[in-house]
Amino acid sequence: MKQFLAFVRKEFYHIFRDKRTLMVLFGMPIAQLLLFGFAITTEVNNANIGIYNQSPGQFSNDLVQRMTGSDFFRLSANINSEAEMLEAFQTNKLKMVVVIPPKFEQNVTAGNAKIQLIADGSDPNLATILTSSAEAVIMTWMKERAGTNIQIETIDPQVRWHYNPELKSAEMFVPGVVTIILMLVSAMLTSISITREKELGTIEILYVSPLKPAVIIVGKVLPFAILSIINAILILLVAWLVFSVPVNGSVVLLLFEMLLFIMTSLGLGVLISTVADSQQTALMLSLFGLMMPTILLSGFIFPIANMPLPLQVISNIIPAKWFLIIIKNIMLKGIGMAYIWKETLILLGMTAFFIGVSVKKFKIRLQ
Amino acid sequence: MLKPAEHTITAKNLTKTFGDFTAVDAITFEVKKGEIFGFLGANGAGKTTAIKMLCGLSSPSSGEANIAGFDIYKQPEDIKKNIGYMSQHFSLYGDLTVEENIRFYAGIYGLKSTEIKERSVALIKELGLENYAKRFVAELPLGWKQKLAFSIAIIHNPKIVFLDEPTSGVDPITRRQFWGMIYSAAAKGITVFVTTHYLDEAEYCDRVSIMVDGEMRDLDTPTALRTKYNLPTMNDVFLHMAVRSKRSE
Numbered sequence: 001m002k003q004f005l006a007f008v009r010k011e012f013y014h015i016f017r018d019k020r021t022l023m024v025l026f027g028m029p030i031a032q033l034l035l036f037g038f039a040i041t042t043e044v045n046n047a048n049i050g051i052y053n054q055s056p057g058q059f060s061n062d063l064v065q066r067m068t069g070s071d072f073f074r075l076s077a078n079i080n081s082e083a084e085m086l087e088a089f090q091t092n093k094l095k096m097v098v099v100i101p102p103k104f105e106q107n108v109t110a111g112n113a114k115i116q117l118i119a120d121g122s123d124p125n126l127a128t129i130l131t132s133s134a135e136a137v138i139m140t141w142m143k144e145r146a147g148t149n150i151q152i153e154t155i156d157p158q159v160r161w162h163y164n165p166e167l168k169s170a171e172m173f174v175p176g177v178v179t180i181i182l183m184l185v186s187a188m189l190t191s192i193s194i195t196r197e198k199e200l201g202t203i204e205i206l207y208v209s210p211l212k213p214a215v216i217i218v219g220k221v222l223p224f225a226i227l228s229i230i231n232a233i234l235i236l237l238v239a240w241l242v243f244s245v246p247v248n249g250s251v252v253l254l255l256f257e258m259l260l261f262i263m264t265s266l267g268l269g270v271l272i273s274t275v276a277d278s279q280q281t282a283l284m285l286s287l288f289g290l291m292m293p294t295i296l297l298s299g300f301i302f303p304i305a306n307m308p309l310p311l312q313v314i315s316n317i318i319p320a321k322w323f324l325i326i327i328k329n330i331m332l333k334g335i336g337m338a339y340i341w342k343e344t345l346i347l348l349g350m351t352a353f354f355i356g357v358s359v360k361k362f363k364i365r366l367q
Numbered sequence: 368m369l370k371p372a373e374h375t376i377t378a379k380n381l382t383k384t385f386g387d388f389t390a391v392d393a394i395t396f397e398v399k400k401g402e403i404f405g406f407l408g409a410n411g412a413g414k415t416t417a418i419k420m421l422c423g424l425s426s427p428s429s430g431e432a433n434i435a436g437f438d439i440y441k442q443p444e445d446i447k448k449n450i451g452y453m454s455q456h457f458s459l460y461g462d463l464t465v466e467e468n469i470r471f472y473a474g475i476y477g478l479k480s481t482e483i484k485e486r487s488v489a490l491i492k493e494l495g496l497e498n499y500a501k502r503f504v505a506e507l508p509l510g511w512k513q514k515l516a517f518s519i520a521i522i523h524n525p526k527i528v529f530l531d532e533p534t535s536g537v538d539p540i541t542r543r544q545f546w547g548m549i550y551s552a553a554a555k556g557i558t559v560f561v562t563t564h565y566l567d568e569a570e571y572c573d574r575v576s577i578m579v580d581g582e583m584r585d586l587d588t589p590t591a592l593r594t595k596y597n598l599p600t601m602n603d604v605f606l607h608m609a610v611r612s613k614r615s616e
Contacts, residue, residue, distance in 0.1 A: 006474025010463065017462045201456025208422050208452040208529075209475050210444060 003211060007219035014193065015223055021189060025227055029181045029235055036173040037243050044072055044129050050088055050097040052079035055104035063115075066141050067098065072133045085118070095120050096130045163248075163332040170243035175327040176300035178235050179320050182258065183265045183294050186228050188286035190221055190269030195282040198273075213362050221266040228262045229255070248334030257330065257340075260347050261323040267354030268319075274361040294320040322346050374433075375400050375527050375558040376421065381430035383416050390416040392581040393430060398560060398574075400526075403553050405569045405589075406562045408578030409609045414562050415531065417578070421560070422452055422529055435526040448476070451520040451528035451557075455535055459516050461505030465496055468504055469519060476523035490518050510541030514548060521552055528552065530561040534568065546571050566602040577605060579612050 015021050051064050068075040079085045079097055088094040099116035107113035117134050119127035163171075197203040206216055232255075239245040247254055268290060276282040295301060297311065298320035304312055315321050322343040329335050337344070376398035383391040391413040398404045408414040419425035421434060423443040432439040435449040459468045466487060473483040491500050494514055504512060513533060521528050530549075534542045546568065553559050561572065569575050569589060576586040585592060585608065592604050 003475045003477055006471055009474075010460070010467070010471045013463055013467060014460070200458075200460075201454055202458055202460060204424070204454045204456070205452060205458045205472075206475075207424055208447060208450070209472075210447045210477065211475050 004215050004219055007211065007215065008222055011193070011219060011223045015189075015227070021193075024189060025185055025231065026234075029177075029185070029231055030238065032181065033174070033177050033235055033238055034242075036177055037170055044126070044133060046074045047072060047095050047126075047130055048076040048093060049073045049130075049134075050077040050079045050085065050094045051075060052082075052085055052097055052099045054102045055100050057105035059108045060100045060104050063100070063138070063141055064098070067134065067137050070133075070137055072130075072137070089120055092120075095123075095126060096134065098134065170239070170245050171332055173300075174235075174239040174243065174245045175324060175331055176298075178232060178239075178258075178327060179261070179298065179300065179324050180291070180294055181235060182228055182232060182262055182323075183268075183320055184286070184291060185231060186221075186224055186262050186265035187269035187272065187290050188283065190224050190266055191272035191276065191282040191286055192279050193224075194220055194270065194273035195276050195279045198277055199279060214359065217270055217359060217362060221270065224269075225259075225262050225266060228265075229259060232258045232262075245331070247331050249330035250336060253337060254327065254330045257323070257326050257344065257347075260344065260351065261319065261326075264319045264323075264347055264351040264354060267351055267358060270358035270362070271354055274358055293318050297321065298324050300324060319347060319350050322350075373399060375402075375435055376404075376433070376560065378421070378432040379430055381417070381420060381432050382428050383413075383420055383425065384428045389581050391420070391427075394578075394583040396576060396583060396586055398527075398558055400558055401553050401556045403549060403559045403561065403571065403573045405572030405575035406560060406578070407566070407569055407575055407605055408562070409612060412578040412609075412612070413581040414578055418529055418531055418560075418562065422450060423447055448523075449526045451523065451525040453516050453520040453528070453530050453533050455532035457509075457512060457516065459504045459512060459519065462503060464501050464503055465491065465507070465515065466500045468515070469522065472519045473522050478523060486522055490522065494518060510537050510544075513537055513541070514545060517545065517548055517552075521557060525557065527558040527560060530559065532562055532564060534563065534565060542568070566600070566605050569601040569605070575601065577608050579608055584608055 015025070049067070051067075053060050053064065064075070067073055073096075077088055077094060079088065085094075085097050085099075088097070096117060096119040099118060101114060101116065104113055104115070115138065117131045119131050121127050194203075197206065211219075236247060236254075240247070269286070272282055272285045272289070276285055293314075297304075297307075297315045297318045299315070300320070304315050304321065307315065326340045326343045326347075329340050374397045376396075378397075379395050380393040381391060381395070382389065382393050394417060406414055406418070416425065420427045420439070421432065423434075423439065423446050427439065434446045437443075437445040437449070439446065460471070463471065469487045469490060470483055473486060478486070491497060494511070496511070496515070499507060499511075504515070507515070517528075517530070517533060520530075534545055537545065542565070549559050549561070549571075561568075563569065572589065574586065574588050575592060577584050577592075585595075587595070589601050593599065593601065596604050596607055598604050598607060
């Protein structure tokens with residue numbers, strides 16, 4: 001036990017004396033969170049749009065006013081020709097142009113009016129959001145008009161977004177950022193810290209010493225486990241205070257699941273260090289072998305259901321996928337173990353597997 | 368057959384093969400308590416593999432060995448407690464202070480806190496590092512680092528200390544001081560098993576073995592070896608034998 005404590009103390013010295021490690025440990029999570037929170041948002045405010053009104057009149061003016069009166073859009077140019085419109089797109093002045101065709105005024109009264117929404121498709125996400133917002137504004141305008149004049153039979157879908165009623169993007173990215181941070185910090189820093197001793201040659205001294213392989217491994221991962229859980233709590237606090245993302249479910253359960261996922265990641269980190277002989281290799285393996293699949297295939301950014309079948313199958317072996325389901329369920333839906341025991345079991349299995357394999361590989365190296 | 372009281376290392380037909388390649392080919396030798404045993408050989412002659420087997424880092428393919436009274440197969444944990452090791456890599460932590468390095472290594476060998484404190488103070492005084500105790504090891508000159516590394520390798524009073532090219536890259540004066548430390552360790556009864564590339568250092572050893580192509584070609588005192596081959600220095604003896612190596616580097 002005393003040997004173990006001496007080892008853990010040494011590990012803390014390494015961590016607190018290395019600026020790069022500290023940056024990754026505490027600087028990056030906060031930076032990522034703020035970056036995702038403020039820069040990457042799926043909400044649209046004051047998008048620059050243009051109006052190409054080929055049928056000026058009471059109706060078209062009314063509609064234009066309605067559109068530009070909303071928070072979504074800001075009228076930044078009146079377009080007078082197709083060439084002008086193309087130029088505005090090319091110079092990036094406009095994100096969308098509303099084209100009101102000739103005879104719009106007569107057609108509105110006749111009930112067969114058309115309107116064209118042309119959006120800059122080079123940014124598909126934004127284009128989708130803009131056109132659907134515009135459609136919504138037009139629909140409302142139409143309904144109001146219909147209410148005063150004639151009765152049109154329409155079905156009016158009432159949409160409600162459960163668990164995230166305001167469709168805040170923060171509620172989507174906080175669980176994702178927590179997942180990525182825990183994975184990155186635990187796996188990358190552990191694998192680098194072990195391969196560093198390989199590079200320095202100090203690992204040989206540890207092998208020759210009476211320290212058992214298990215003590216070395218646990219001594220290496222324990223400090224990162226402690227710091228990761230502190231990190232996770234910090235992220236949740238920032239998410240709550242800055243972005244008002246609450247934890248709807250049990251905080252204790254969430255911390256327990258986080259600890260489990262940290263163990264999974266630490267296991268992966270040790271596994272990487274048994275394969276990699278240099279810090280450089282460990283870093284590359286962590287970034288491309290873990291980070292990329294975690295970001296792309298966990299369902300954090302791209303929905304798994306929309307992926308081609310082979311990728312959907314592959315996503316099952318990504319631990320982050322399962323953790324993301326768990327953390328979303330606890331944080332947003334506020335549900336308990338009864339609904340996430342399957343995912344928890346899968347993570348437990350993966351963790352046991354990674355730790356088992358790395359301890360075995362670690363021992364083989366000693367032979 | 369094995370007499371641990373007289374011999375701290377006995378190896379009999381110790382062999383290590385990697386596939387078809389025999390890295391160490393049935394070496395047999397004994398090292399006496401308190402002896403300074405030189406282990407010479409060109410790169411690739413099998414020195415490192417042999418040391419790794421003796422330290423318990425690598426398990427032999429065949430043969431027997433007894434280290435500090437413990438069997439190499441059955442009691443590797445006991446062996447580890449009773450040996451010290453200093454590798455050719457610099458083996459201290461640069462981001463830890465002199466004191467912290469001492470405390471760490473003494474700690475992983477299970478020394479008591481009071482013992483650690485006493486030995487730490489004594490060691491720092493012995494090396495004249497009083498003003499550097501709280502400085503990071505990375506700031507020390509290489510020679511001092513090596514001397515510190517050696518002192519730390521024997522901080523738990525091992526029966527044997529294995530030194531793998533401990534003086535590489537060190538200036539001649541420091542090398543001299545280093546050998547002074549080796550002598551005083553041997554005088555305290557610690558057996559010293561040392562490999563080196565500096566053949567003048569081979570003259571300082573009580574006995575010297577020469578490895579060529581995984582085999583131990585000869586083993587005797589430096590004087591006896593020079594007389595046997597009728598050559599003036601150990602350097603000549605070594606070259607004379609190593610030239611017949613079949614393994615190219």
